[in-house]
Amino acid sequence: MVFRQLFGLNAKRQRLLKKAPDGPLKDYLSVPFPESSTPVHHLDILSLDFETTGLNAKTDKLLSVGFIQMPELQIKLGTSFHQIITSNGALKADNVAIHQITDQEKAEGKPLAEVVETILKALAGKVMLVHYAKIEREFLKEACLKLYGMAPVIPIIDTLVIEKKRLDAKDIAYDPSQLRLANLRESYHLPGHYAHNALSDAIATAELFLAMIKQRESQHITLKHLLRS
Amino acid sequence: MENALTEIHAFVRVIPPFEHLSEDQLEQLLKAINICYVRAQQELPPEGEQGAKLYIVRKGALSYFQLPERVDHDHTDQEQQLLGKYGEGDLCTVFCYPEESKTIRVVCEEDCLLYSIDFALLKDIIVDLPQVKAFFQQSPAQRLSQVLDQANQNAILNSSLLNTNVSDFYHTPVATIESNATIQQAAITMTEQNFSCLVVVDAGKTAGIITDKDIRRRCVAQGLSIVAPVSEIMTRDITTLSSSQSAFDALMLMTSLNIHHLPVTHQGKLAGMVTITDLMRQEEQNAVNLTSLIHKADSIIELKKLSALLPKLQVKMAKLGASASQLGKTVSAITTAITIRLIALAEQKYGAAPVPYVWVAAGSQARQEQFAHSDQDNGLIISDQIQPEHEPWFANLATYVCDGLAQCGFVYCPGDIMATTKRWRQPQKRWRQYFNTWINTPDPKALLHCSIFFDLTAIYGDTRLLEDIRAKVLSQTKQSSLFIAHLSKNALQLKPPLGFFRDFVLIQDGKNKASLDLKHNGIAPIVDLARIYALSEGISAVNTRERLQKVAGTRAVTKASAKNLLDAFEFLSMLKMKHQAEQISQQQAPDNYLSPKSLSKLEREHLKDAFKVIKTLQESRQSVY
Numbered sequence: 060m061v062f063r064q065l066f067g068l069n070a071k072r073q074r075l076l077k078k079a080p081d082g083p084l085k086d087y088l089s090v091p092f093p094e095s096s097t098p099v100h101h102l103d104i105l106s107l108d109f110e111t112t113g114l115n116a117k118t119d120k121l122l123s124v125g126f127i128q129m130p131e132l133q134i135k136l137g138t139s140f141h142q143i144i145t146s147n148g149a150l151k152a153d154n155v156a157i158h159q160i161t162d163q164e165k166a167e168g169k170p171l172a173e174v175v176e177t178i179l180k181a182l183a184g185k186v187m188l189v190h191y192a193k194i195e196r197e198f199l200k201e202a203c204l205k206l207y208g209m210a211p212v213i214p215i216i217d218t219l220v221i222e223k224k225r226l227d228a229k230d231i232a233y234d235p236s237q238l239r240l241a242n243l244r245e246s247y248h249l250p251g252h253y254a255h256n257a258l259s260d261a262i263a264t265a266e267l268f269l270a271m272i273k274q275r276e277s278q279h280i281t282l283k284h285l286l287r288s
Numbered sequence: 289m290e291n292a293l294t295e296i297h298a299f300v301r302v303i304p305p306f307e308h309l310s311e312d313q314l315e316q317l318l319k320a321i322n323i324c325y326v327r328a329q330q331e332l333p334p335e336g337e338q339g340a341k342l343y344i345v346r347k348g349a350l351s352y353f354q355l356p357e358r359v360d361h362d363h364t365d366q367e368q369q370l371l372g373k374y375g376e377g378d379l380c381t382v383f384c385y386p387e388e389s390k391t392i393r394v395v396c397e398e399d400c401l402l403y404s405i406d407f408a409l410l411k412d413i414i415v416d417l418p419q420v421k422a423f424f425q426q427s428p429a430q431r432l433s434q435v436l437d438q439a440n441q442n443a444i445l446n447s448s449l450l451n452t453n454v455s456d457f458y459h460t461p462v463a464t465i466e467s468n469a470t471i472q473q474a475a476i477t478m479t480e481q482n483f484s485c486l487v488v489v490d491a492g493k494t495a496g497i498i499t500d501k502d503i504r505r506r507c508v509a510q511g512l513s514i515v516a517p518v519s520e521i522m523t524r525d526i527t528t529l530s531s532s533q534s535a536f537d538a539l540m541l542m543t544s545l546n547i548h549h550l551p552v553t554h555q556g557k558l559a560g561m562v563t564i565t566d567l568m569r570q571e572e573q574n575a576v577n578l579t580s581l582i583h584k585a586d587s588i589i590e591l592k593k594l595s596a597l598l599p600k601l602q603v604k605m606a607k608l609g610a611s612a613s614q615l616g617k618t619v620s621a622i623t624t625a626i627t628i629r630l631i632a633l634a635e636q637k638y639g640a641a642p643v644p645y646v647w648v649a650a651g652s653q654a655r656q657e658q659f660a661h662s663d664q665d666n667g668l669i670i671s672d673q674i675q676p677e678h679e680p681w682f683a684n685l686a687t688y689v690c691d692g693l694a695q696c697g698f699v700y701c702p703g704d705i706m707a708t709t710k711r712w713r714q715p716q717k718r719w720r721q722y723f724n725t726w727i728n729t730p731d732p733k734a735l736l737h738c739s740i741f742f743d744l745t746a747i748y749g750d751t752r753l754l755e756d757i758r759a760k761v762l763s764q765t766k767q768s769s770l771f772i773a774h775l776s777k778n779a780l781q782l783k784p785p786l787g788f789f790r791d792f793v794l795i796q797d798g799k800n801k802a803s804l805d806l807k808h809n810g811i812a813p814i815v816d817l818a819r820i821y822a823l824s825e826g827i828s829a830v831n832t833r834e835r836l837q838k839v840a841g842t843r844a845v846t847k848a849s850a851k852n853l854l855d856a857f858e859f860l861s862m863l864k865m866k867h868q869a870e871q872i873s874q875q876q877a878p879d880n881y882l883s884p885k886s887l888s889k890l891e892r893e894h895l896k897d898a899f900k901v902i903k904t905l906q907e908s909r910q911s912v913y
Binding site (some may be wrong): 082100115131133134135136137139249250252253258259262265266269270271272274 | 321324336377401404
């Protein structure tokens with residue numbers, strides 16, 4: 060099943076590639092995704108996080124993006140990227156409190172098109188790692204629809220899903236708040252982190268993934284075991 | 289700096305030696321970091337990591353084990369020797385050096401989140417930072433030596449000279465001489481007035497300065513006539529200092545110009561002269577005053593009052609940045625003065641001594657390494673002419689002095705090593721027998737308690753009584769390898785800890801202790817080693833520094849090792865001095881127990897270096913016997 064799903068992803072990528080307009084999206088789609096049999100320690104991963112004004116990709120706005128590369132289970136701090144995105148509307152006060160992005164900082168941001176292009180370039184040929192994929196997947200999809208008239212296909216590993224599967228398999232009731240990034244890090248004995256900054260969360264997610272993988276029989280884990288389904 | 293990296297930034301920047309990095313360099317360092325995760329029980333380097341790397345523990349713990357140099361089949365089941373444990377914020381430098389990584393096995397004791405940095409990249413980043421480079425290049429001994437150089441510089445900087453006006457120091461009036469006077473007249477004036485420097489005046493105006501060095505170099509050495517005028521050899525361009533400047537300015541000016549005399553002006557007019565000796569003596573002044581007051585005290589109550597100043601003096605000296613060696617000598621000198629005064633008072637009370645004797649001090653007082661109020665360790669060596677009827681006089685003396693010392697704050701020796709104990713109040717011949725037994729038929733257990741008697745000093749009386757014994761003892765110890773072997777064996781029982789792990793002291797068996805016993809786990813092992821070296825070489829010094837300086841380069845210990853031990857000793861003593869000063873300031877009784885929490889990260893690093901130095905020399909001692 061999973062294999063077919065990945066097969067499906069690469070097949071879908073190729074179908075989309077034929078229709079895609081020239082530009083960043085086409086460039087992204089032209090690089091094949093990793094084989095589903097790739098062992099986890101040889102995977103090229105891009106850990107990514109978005110800060111947004113809300114949960115609805117259609118109505119809310121993307122505030123900032125952070126990502127970092129993790130080839131062969133090593134987080135490369137030198138590849139870290141963080142960017143605030145310009146937007147016309149003024150920020151809602153409550154969101155400013157959470158994300159600590161001020162209007163002034165936002166004014167120093169870059170346009171959505173430029174940032175999405177950077178993301179697609181970095182993501183080409185890699186697997187995207189996120190904690191709770193819905194936000195990143197939906198917001199990236201909306202942005203691409205808006206910019207290129209077409210949504211991309213992305214192989215995604217979701218640390219929340221990995222943990223959820225593990226807990227569900229145990230057949231014991233658990234508090235859903237246990238699945239929050241900060242709580243999960245704590246349960247994996249990882250140090251506290253500066254939450255609600257896109258890059259910080261991207262690194263925090265990558266570290267969590269390392270802990271999760273290493274605490275399992277990692278030598279047998281391949282991409283197909285990890286993809287969100 | 290990116291918001292997100294602020295945490296990593298904050299974490300890394302406080303780890304020595306990275307505190308020396310500029311913001312730019314720190315950012316380069318952060319970019320060089322690869323974060324990796326290694327499971328408990330796995331070894332470093334993690335799979336796939338190649339080349340020289342520095343690791344920083346972000347979370348988790350590492351254990352270091354000694355790898356045998358070659359596989360020894362007889363010892364395959366032997367437990368691996370634990371070298372140290374490292375936790376959050378510690379650096380693992382083993383894999384920076386391919387040589388070291390062959391001898392040490394590094395195992396993750398817990399799941400570890402590690403920051404890995406390519407060592408070649410790191411070296412590029414720190415290329416212009418000698419202090420940081422040194423950290424990654426030097427051996428523990430070399431690092432320690434560097435810290436002490438720094439401490440000595442700080443000692444000058446922190447000195448009270450900064451807060452003291454130069455007008456507190458200068459001599460006034462200044463000794464002057466007319467410019468047409470002869471060089472010989474200048475020399476006569478200098479000799480008569482006991483000055484090494486005169487200001488030369490011409491019609492009431494300052495024309496120059498003449499020092500005894502000028503007479504030596506510009507007159508005698510040049511064959512110039514001693515009846516030539518002083519103006520021929522004086523220094524004309526004289527540097528002066530305004531009386532409103534600090535004594536520290538004066539010291540810096542003299543040091544930078546390499547001059548020892550500095551005329552001081554007040555409102556442009558010559559007001560006095562300050563010499564470098566005046567400045568240097570300032571720190572000793574308090575101690576000297578105290579000693580002279582002790583000599584004048586005519587009751588125990590008065591001595592008690594003066595003795596109460598001792599802890600304050602210790603705090604003051606520590607704050608002024610005195611070295612531990614200076615403090616030890618000062619405190620020991622004051623204790624000696626108090627003892628001598630008590631003996632004089634006892635002689636007033638009981639009459640003159642019936643036969644010659646010498647009052648001896650043992651232990652830290654004898655070694656001149658005493659801090660504030662330590663226990664008293666003393667004894668009496670009496671002339672062999674003593675008759676049974678003289679015994680009460682000496683018993684009275686002993687009781688008077690020991691009780692007096694106790695009242696002055698020097699606690700009775702818990703082991704009864706005091707002149708009040710009959711065994712330690714004996715004629716010279718008995719003392720000879722004691723030493724003969726200890727040296728010629730050594731019993732390890734007995735030696736454990738008597739090593740203190742190999743650090744003896746005469747406090748008052750006929751010092752020949754002690755020196756005779758000492759000469760004999762040293763000629764014997766030099767030859768008695770069994771005695772030295774037993775002494776060594778005992779000494780090696782006090783081992784320094786391995787280091788620190790989180791906020792604990794990590795000891796040999798891998799267990800954690802809440803506090804560091806500076807005395808037993810640091811200072812005493814060095815004192816013991818120095819004693820063994822000195823006795824095996826027949827060297828009479830008892831002060832640890834002096835012993836180490838004298839044995840350096842003998843067959844007992846190499847020059848380099850002696851220097852390393854000296855540095856370790858000074859560093860540990862300095863910590864003890866600071867720790868006790870802190871306690872005394874807070875009205876607590878001074879002790880030797882340091883909580884790792886009270887130590888900075890840097891101090892912990894230096895302590896680890898000191899422990900390594902001690903361990904290395906203990907091990908080389910062990911291999912000898």
